[in-house]
Amino acid sequence: xxxxxxxxxGRAKRLPRxxxxxxxxxxxxxxxxxxxxxxxxxxxISEVAGISKPMLYAYLGSKEELFATCxxxxxxxxxxxxxxxxxxxxxxxxxxxSGLRAFFGFVGENRASWQVLHRQAGSQGGPFxxxxxxxxGRAVSLVAALLVHATKTQDVPSASEQxxxxxxxxLVGAGESLADWWLDHPExxxxxxxxxxxxxxxxxxxxxxQGNIWHPPSRR
Amino acid sequence: xxxxxxxxxGRAKRLPRxxxxxxxxxxxxxxxxxxxxxxxxxxxISEVAGISKPMLYAYLGSKEELFATCxxxxxxxxxxxxxxxxxxxxxxxxxxxSGLRAFFGFVGENRASWQVLHRQAGSQGGPFxxxxxxxxGRAVSLVAALLVHATKTQDVPSASEQxxxxxxxxLVGAGESLADWWLDHPExxxxxxxxxxxxxxxxxxxxxxQGNIWHPPSRR
Amino acid sequence: xxxxxxxxxGRAKRLPRxxxxxxxxxxxxxxxxxxxxxxxxxxxISEVAGISKPMLYAYLGSKEELFATCxxxxxxxxxxxxxxxxxxxxxxxxxxxSGLRAFFGFVGENRASWQVLHRQAGSQGGPFxxxxxxxxGRAVSLVAALLVHATKTQDVPSASEQxxxxxxxxLVGAGESLADWWLDHPExxxxxxxxxxxxxxxxxxxxxxQGNIWHPPSRR
Amino acid sequence: xxxxxxxxxGRAKRLPRxxxxxxxxxxxxxxxxxxxxxxxxxxxISEVAGISKPMLYAYLGSKEELFATCxxxxxxxxxxxxxxxxxxxxxxxxxxxSGLRAFFGFVGENRASWQVLHRQAGSQGGPFxxxxxxxxGRAVSLVAALLVHATKTQDVPSASEQxxxxxxxxLVGAGESLADWWLDHPExxxxxxxxxxxxxxxxxxxxxxQGNIWHPPSRR
DNA sequence: CATGAATGAGCATTCATTCAT
DNA sequence: GATGAATGAATGCTCATTCAT
Numbered sequence: 001x002x003x004x005x006x007x008x009x010g011r012a013k014r015l016p017r018x019x020x021x022x023x024x025x026x027x028x029x030x031x032x033x034x035x036x037x038x039x040x041x042x043x044x045i046s047e048v049a050g051i052s053k054p055m056l057y058a059y060l061g062s063k064e065e066l067f068a069t070c071x072x073x074x075x076x077x078x079x080x081x082x083x084x085x086x087x088x089x090x091x092x093x094x095x096x097x098s099g100l101r102a103f104f105g106f107v108g109e110n111r112a113s114w115q116v117l118h119r120q121a122g123s124q125g126g127p128f129x130x131x132x133x134x135x136x137g138r139a140v141s142l143v144a145a146l147l148v149h150a151t152k153t154q155d156v157p158s159a160s161e162q163x164x165x166x167x168x169x170x171l172v173g174a175g176e177s178l179a180d181w182w183l184d185h186p187e188x189x190x191x192x193x194x195x196x197x198x199x200x201x202x203x204x205x206x207x208x209x210q211g212n213i214w215h216p217p218s219r220r
Numbered sequence: 221x222x223x224x225x226x227x228x229x230g231r232a233k234r235l236p237r238x239x240x241x242x243x244x245x246x247x248x249x250x251x252x253x254x255x256x257x258x259x260x261x262x263x264x265i266s267e268v269a270g271i272s273k274p275m276l277y278a279y280l281g282s283k284e285e286l287f288a289t290c291x292x293x294x295x296x297x298x299x300x301x302x303x304x305x306x307x308x309x310x311x312x313x314x315x316x317x318s319g320l321r322a323f324f325g326f327v328g329e330n331r332a333s334w335q336v337l338h339r340q341a342g343s344q345g346g347p348f349x350x351x352x353x354x355x356x357g358r359a360v361s362l363v364a365a366l367l368v369h370a371t372k373t374q375d376v377p378s379a380s381e382q383x384x385x386x387x388x389x390x391l392v393g394a395g396e397s398l399a400d401w402w403l404d405h406p407e408x409x410x411x412x413x414x415x416x417x418x419x420x421x422x423x424x425x426x427x428x429x430q431g432n433i434w435h436p437p438s439r440r
Numbered sequence: 441x442x443x444x445x446x447x448x449x450g451r452a453k454r455l456p457r458x459x460x461x462x463x464x465x466x467x468x469x470x471x472x473x474x475x476x477x478x479x480x481x482x483x484x485i486s487e488v489a490g491i492s493k494p495m496l497y498a499y500l501g502s503k504e505e506l507f508a509t510c511x512x513x514x515x516x517x518x519x520x521x522x523x524x525x526x527x528x529x530x531x532x533x534x535x536x537x538s539g540l541r542a543f544f545g546f547v548g549e550n551r552a553s554w555q556v557l558h559r560q561a562g563s564q565g566g567p568f569x570x571x572x573x574x575x576x577g578r579a580v581s582l583v584a585a586l587l588v589h590a591t592k593t594q595d596v597p598s599a600s601e602q603x604x605x606x607x608x609x610x611l612v613g614a615g616e617s618l619a620d621w622w623l624d625h626p627e628x629x630x631x632x633x634x635x636x637x638x639x640x641x642x643x644x645x646x647x648x649x650q651g652n653i654w655h656p657p658s659r660r
Numbered sequence: 661x662x663x664x665x666x667x668x669x670g671r672a673k674r675l676p677r678x679x680x681x682x683x684x685x686x687x688x689x690x691x692x693x694x695x696x697x698x699x700x701x702x703x704x705i706s707e708v709a710g711i712s713k714p715m716l717y718a719y720l721g722s723k724e725e726l727f728a729t730c731x732x733x734x735x736x737x738x739x740x741x742x743x744x745x746x747x748x749x750x751x752x753x754x755x756x757x758s759g760l761r762a763f764f765g766f767v768g769e770n771r772a773s774w775q776v777l778h779r780q781a782g783s784q785g786g787p788f789x790x791x792x793x794x795x796x797g798r799a800v801s802l803v804a805a806l807l808v809h810a811t812k813t814q815d816v817p818s819a820s821e822q823x824x825x826x827x828x829x830x831l832v833g834a835g836e837s838l839a840d841w842w843l844d845h846p847e848x849x850x851x852x853x854x855x856x857x858x859x860x861x862x863x864x865x866x867x868x869x870q871g872n873i874w875h876p877p878s879r880r
Numbered sequence: 881c882a883t884g885a886a887t888g889a890g891c892a893t894t895c896a897t898t899c900a901t
Numbered sequence: 902g903a904t905g906a907a908t909g910a911a912t913g914c915t916c917a918t919t920c921a922t
Contacts, residue, residue: 038256038258038259039258041894041895041896042895042896042897043895043896051903051904052903052904052905053896053897053898053904053905054897054898054899054903054904054905055902055903055904057896057897057898058902058903062896062897063895063896063897092425093425093426096425140401147425150425162405162408163416165401166398166401166402166405166408166413166416167416167420167425169397169398169400169401170394170395170397170398170401170416170417170420171394171420172397173393173394173395173396173397173398173400174390174391174393174394174397175390175393176393176397177389177390177392177393177394177396177397178386178389178390178393180389180393181385181386181389181390182386185382185386188382188386193386196383196386196387196390197390199424200387200390200391200421200424201420201421201424201425202424202425202426203424203426203427204419204420204421204422204423204424204425204426204427205312205313205316205367205370205387205421205422205424206313206422206423206424206427206434207423207424207426207427208371214426231885231886231887231920231921232885232886232887233921234884234885234886234920234921234922235885236884236885237884237885240885261911261912261913262912262913262914263911263912263913271886271887272886272887272888273887273913273914273915274886274887274888274914274915274916275885275886275887276914277913277914277915278885278886282913282914283912283913283914478696478698478699479698481915481916481917482916482917482918483916483917491882491883492882492883492884493883493884493917493918493919494882494883494884494918494919494920495881495882495883497917497918497919498881498882502917502918503916503917503918532865533865533866536865580841587865590865591868602845602848603856605841606838606841606842606845606848606853606856607856607860607865609837609838609840609841610834610835610837610838610841610856610857610860611834611860612837613833613834613835613836613837613838613840614830614831614833614834614837615830615833616833616837617829617830617832617833617834617836617837618826618829618830618833620829620833621825621826621829621830622826625822625826628822628826633826636823636826636827636830637830639864640827640830640831640861640864641860641861641864641865642864642865642866643864643866643867644859644860644861644862644863644864644865644866644867645752645753645756645807645810645827645861645862645864646753646862646863646864646867646874647863647864647866647867648811654866671898671899671900671906671907671908672906672907672908673900674899674900674901674905674906674907675906676905676906677905677906680906701890701891701892702891702892702893703890703891703892711907711908712907712908712909713892713893713908714893714894714895714907714908714909715906715907715908717892717893717894718906718907722892722893723891723892723893
């Protein structure tokens with residue numbers, strides 16, 4: 001997204017550290033999202049960032065540190081986007097719905113960010129796996145809390161934490177997978193995709209096949 | 221699973237080709253599942269297999285060929301396990317249920333196999349991405365077909381193919397994610413985990429929070 | 441030339457040693473002439489020969505030994521062909537002419553042999569360089585002797601051995617180079633090519649450009 | 661020529677790129693000329709050049725690219741040396757003579773260069789064969805042109821192109837072979853060797869054995 | 881005798897990382 | 902602060918050669 005100076009030449013302009021760091025991380029996110037951690041090379045990142053490799057190391061440390069930093073930044077931004085999107089004082093279904101909408105909205109507008117976060121899920125070997133796992137775990141917990149909250153508003157024996165977490169994991173996975181599917185079918189709108197997932201997890205196939213559909217509150 | 225002889229010493233015993241090939245592929249699945257394609261080295265695979273590198277190449281070809289062969293073998297075994305588990309002439313919900321049970325059953329008993337198949341999802345660059353994507357695509361199509369079949373038994377305007385596929389993608393993602401979660405919570409039984417996902421996707425949260433639970437037919 | 445059994449299967453028939461050795465060497469000459477020493481692999485040679493690698497080693501020793509043996513055999517055959525072709529009791533020019541004709545005749549009918557002998561001239565590093573150099577040296581000496589003999593029949597101060605050898609080296613090189621050129625222009629006959637070289641070295645450009653041509657004795 | 665530091669130790673001194681590149685190519689020519697393309701290893705070249713392997717690749721690309729670059733450089737230098745040596749407005753024989761003198765002069769002073777160019781003639785397989793063949797072809801064409809020019813100054817039916825080319829090929833081969841012979845008999849002077857070849861190809865044995873010798877014009 | 885199975889040793893190439901200017 | 906120049910350490914792959922059956 002920021003392959004600016006195609007051929008860097010001469011000495012890079014002196015810039016305040018914060019700006020430089022941002023610049024580098026933008027480049028790193030770009031490259032990591034395109035190639036994945038292993039295939040990405042520090043050479044290419046430094047080139048895209050428009051600085052020399054020693055600067056890369058001076059500012060962001062090793063490749064792994066750089067990757068972890070990227071993950072952390074992008075994950076934080078995404079979580080904030082979602083948190084901001086959720087309408088807190090509404091009914092559980094509406095909260096979930098607004099969360100999903102925010103999630104797909106974010107993915108649609110930040111493909112690179114999303115891919116850095118998701119395209120590496122497997123490489124558990126690396127030490128940045130911790131970073132990734134933690135970020136994902138945070139998302140799962142958030143959803144789990146929402147689910148627990150939903151059951152508490154009813155007269156049903158509240159589900160165990162374990163159960164909530166497992167369901168949350170499933171939901172998060174469904175969201176990730178659907179987001180990937182969406183990348184290959186960009187003709188659909190974020191709202192439509194979000195709505196599908198909402199229907200699936202709130203109504204279930206059992207209802208869906210009978211024509212029972214979940215609708216956003218405004219239409220109710 | 222067979223990282224036995226940490227330091228191989230002397231000449232490996234003469235074995236018929238077929239046996240050695242199996243041995244090597246088992247080792248490869250082991251290493252690939254632990255480290256992922258990129259981080260795995262042919263050196264380590266040959267060591268784990270208890271043979272020298274040239275045998276690797278003589279029998280299974282290049283690293284990429286080896287990986288693709290692993291993927292194909294494991295995917296085939298898994299798909300067969302699931303196909304065998306599905307009860308074909310039953311109602312759609314029962315079919316789905318038996319499929320999920322078979323899936324989690326397989327994952328529980330073949331962790332390495334499962335991880336080879338799932339831990340590389342992101343590596344879009346590699347030439348084996350095709351292999352992986354195809355395998356996953358096949359699974360998604362299978363689920364989508366099941367969903368379409370389910371809607372057709374009802375008097376509802378049958379869902380578009382696109383919609384079915386997206387829901388199937390979500391379901392598959394939910395299954396994958398839940399399988400991963402399960403790997404970290406092995407105290408649960410396969411049936412319990414499968415049942416959770418079944419309830420989520422068939423009943424939906426909407427029902428679940430009201431205490432409506434899906435039960436296997438025998439209990440109905 | 442002897443890629444007989446395309447797919448060897450089962451155990452090779454027991455054959456008397458001499459026959460086996462011939463078979464192997466024919467295959468080796470074929471492969472060496474096509475690929476050169478380095479690019480030729482013992483695997484391919486054994487395959488073309490229709491036997492297993494251990495047999496190759498049992499019969500002909502190491503790759504270098506095998507190559508040296510090939511060189512020796514082919515060179516001997518060629519030298520004999522030339523020696524046989526030379527008419528000993530004739531005038532020097534006729535002797536040279538018959539030698540050249542025999543040489544080009546041999547090359548035309550034994551391309552593989554010729555290429556094994558000539559296509560490796562450069563690789564002086566290997567220990568078989570000795571073999572090659574010796575063979576070539578023998579050819580040069582033969583020509584030199586012929587030249588010396590020619591001068592002795594005249595009333596001129598006979599050229600020094602050194603001079604004769606250098607001229608012989610030049611002549612041999614011209615022959616080799618012309619033979620290579622001929623491989624790329626097979627439409628010419630052996631006699632025509634031989635005649636060109638004869639004219640060049642016997643008459644010289646000085647005569648040639650004045651229309652003075654050397655003719656074989658029968659036409660004189 | 662600079663196999664100085666047999667064991668390089670510590671970090672190589674910082675040098676500007678152009679200098680290092682020259683240094684590397686000199687080393688490469690040295691090694692290639694001694695061992696030939698196949699037997700030469702990038703390890704040895706880097707060692708002789710006094711740098712690490714990555715520099716080789718950073719500056720000169722792959723082994724094949726490096727070799728091709730060497731060939732091109734050396735061939736260019738040699739062709740220029742010869743072109744410079746030829747006296748253009750003289751009679752054909754004088755032109756040939758000056759060309760030969762220049763050729764042997766070059767070989768005498770640049771043995772490594774000569775050997776890189778000549779010692780690989782056979783390796784037909786490699787992708788650099790094109791490079792080599794083209795260089796040699798250029799030389800042959802040049803000589804052929806000279807021969808055609810020579811016949812045109814006479815009243816003789818000008819030789820066919822084919823004939824001229826074959827004679828040129830023979831002459832070039834004679835030159836190459838004589839140059840090699842010379843490498844083993846360094847006690848002779850370049851002029852003497854050149855003169856021998858000149859006499860052979862201009863006067864022919866027929867004249868030589870009768871004591872007719874070609875002399876450079878100044879002595880005529 | 882004949883062979884499938886096995887390997888040690890080496891080679892081209894790349895990449896994260898750092899030094900000296 | 903900023904960089905061009907430099908490298909140690911792997912990695913994928915191949916080949917001549919040899920056991921064990």
